[in-house]
Amino acid sequence: MDPKIYYFLHVFSIILLTGLTFAIAANPQKHKKKIMAIVTGILALIAFVGGFGLMAKLHNNNFGQGWVIVKILAWLFVSGLGGMAYKKSKSFIQAGLVVSVGIAVFMVYFRPF
Numbered sequence: 877m878d879p880k881i882y883y884f885l886h887v888f889s890i891i892l893l894t895g896l897t898f899a900i901a902a903n904p905q906k907h908k909k910k911i912m913a914i915v916t917g918i919l920a921l922i923a924f925v926g927g928f929g930l931m932a933k934l935h936n937n938n939f940g941q942g943w944v945i946v947k948i949l950a951w952l953f954v955s956g957l958g959g960m961a962y963k964k965s966k967s968f969i970q971a972g973l974v975v976s977v978g979i980a981v982f983m984v985y986f987r988p989f
Contacts, residue, residue, distance in 0.1 A: 879933040886926030893919040893954065894977055900961040901969035909962055916958035923951060942989035950980040 893916060900912055927947075931939060939945075954976045961969045982988075 877929065877933075879930060882926045882929035882933060884926075885922055886930060889919045889922040889926060890951075890977075893923060893958075894973060897954065897958045897961065897973055898970065900958055901966050901973070904962045906962070913959060916955065920951070920955035923955075927951070941987070943983040943987045947980045947983045950976045950983070954980075 896912070896916055896919065900916075931937060931944065935941075954973060957969050957973055957976075
């Protein structure tokens with residue numbers, strides 16, 4: 877498959893996942909918890925498939941680089957924030973989301989290690 881398709885899937889699902897997590901943190905409605913968990917889980921899965929597809933196509937499956945590991949951990953944390961929004965404070969979720977997304981974007985563009 878063309879790397880542009882993986883790139884589109886990765887970035888588009890991350891944008892939706894981040895926006896949906898902010899929406900959940902802003903107004904965590906208990907009656908929508910199950911559907912939100914399903915949607916954020918599917919978006920996280922699409923983001924990981926797109927990211928791993930890009931790594932396979934562009935970097936010859938070299939997942940041992942430090943920036944890749946940090947980025948995977950940051951997105952795992954973002955994936956879990958949607959579920960945490962029903963238990964943790966709004967400010968914790970939003971701050972964690974901003975920091976995690978910032979770290980992930982920094983890692984992919986600067987690749988410090």
